[in-house]
Amino acid sequence: MTDKDYFTFKILRYDAAEPDIEPHFQTYKIRVIPGLTILMVLLRIRDEIDGTLAFRSSCRSAVCGSCAMVINGKIDLACRTQAASFGSNTIILEPLPNMQIIKDLVVDMTPFWDMYEKVKPYMIRKGDYPDKEIAQTEEDRKKIDQYVNCILCACCYGACPVLARNPDYMGPAAFAKLERFMLDSRDERPDNFLQNVDSEDGVWGCDTVLRCIEACPKDVRPTDSIVGLRKQLVKNKLFGKGKNED
Numbered sequence: 001m002t003d004k005d006y007f008t009f010k011i012l013r014y015d016a017a018e019p020d021i022e023p024h025f026q027t028y029k030i031r032v033i034p035g036l037t038i039l040m041v042l043l044r045i046r047d048e049i050d051g052t053l054a055f056r057s058s059c060r061s062a063v064c065g066s067c068a069m070v071i072n073g074k075i076d077l078a079c080r081t082q083a084a085s086f087g088s089n090t091i092i093l094e095p096l097p098n099m100q101i102i103k104d105l106v107v108d109m110t111p112f113w114d115m116y117e118k119v120k121p122y123m124i125r126k127g128d129y130p131d132k133e134i135a136q137t138e139e140d141r142k143k144i145d146q147y148v149n150c151i152l153c154a155c156c157y158g159a160c161p162v163l164a165r166n167p168d169y170m171g172p173a174a175f176a177k178l179e180r181f182m183l184d185s186r187d188e189r190p191d192n193f194l195q196n197v198d199s200e201d202g203v204w205g206c207d208t209v210l211r212c213i214e215a216c217p218k219d220v221r222p223t224d225s226i227v228g229l230r231k232q233l234v235k236n237k238l239f240g241k242g243k244n245e246d
């Protein structure tokens with residue numbers, strides 16, 4: 001074990017319950033071995049060095065979406081990022097942008113969930129829901145594959161430059177979820193449902209700079225959904241066509 005095995009972790013500390021103390025970086029030295037993830041580093045700091053450090057995690061397997069943060073300037077999941085992967089032994093950890101810090105690396109995700117709720121992120125049927133499952137062809141399922149992969153980590157929300165200047169913008173994850181249901185052969189939401197996103201706070205506000213695609217740890221492409229929703233809105237206006245119609 002040598003000095004170079006020890007990495008410096010600079011972690012942004014702030015507690016909204018103590019607003020008089022400005023956000024500041026606190027430094028920890030941790031020995032890094034191959035395979036050690038950023039989440040493992042945080043758990044070690046919290047369990048062995050500083051029990052006051054706050055961060056979210058659950059699955060440790062890039063599934064639950066709770067450990068998103070900024071790692072050396074890049075938004076990613078702490079549980080899938082290896083500490084030794086940066087070519088530097090100094091690593092800076094900050095909370096996700098575009099949301100208020102509650103404590104340290106924990107942000108208030110209320111605005112993210114509020115926007116998500118606006119698109120009614122569940123299947124809507126015209127009549128009664130059938131007793132059995134609704135069959136779907138393989139071809140129809142493929143249309144929604146990428147969007148089903150979303151784990152609601154809010155990496156895209158944190159990376160979005162539009163949200164940085166307009167907190168009323170609905171954000172990439174909400175659009176990706178809406179498109180997931182618009183493309184779903186089993187969903188029967190009313191044709192005028194897209195009115196909910198037909199505004200500058202909706203799909204027309206996107207800068208299409210693709211930061212959401214770069215940030216997504218699950219290879220979802222929210223910009224594709226925005227383009228799809230915009231096209232459908234134009235079709236509806238020109239031809240009065242609704243969901244699933246050419």
Ligand code: FES
Nearest residue numbers: 058060065067079
């Ligand atoms: S802990 Fe679940 S995604 Fe990282």
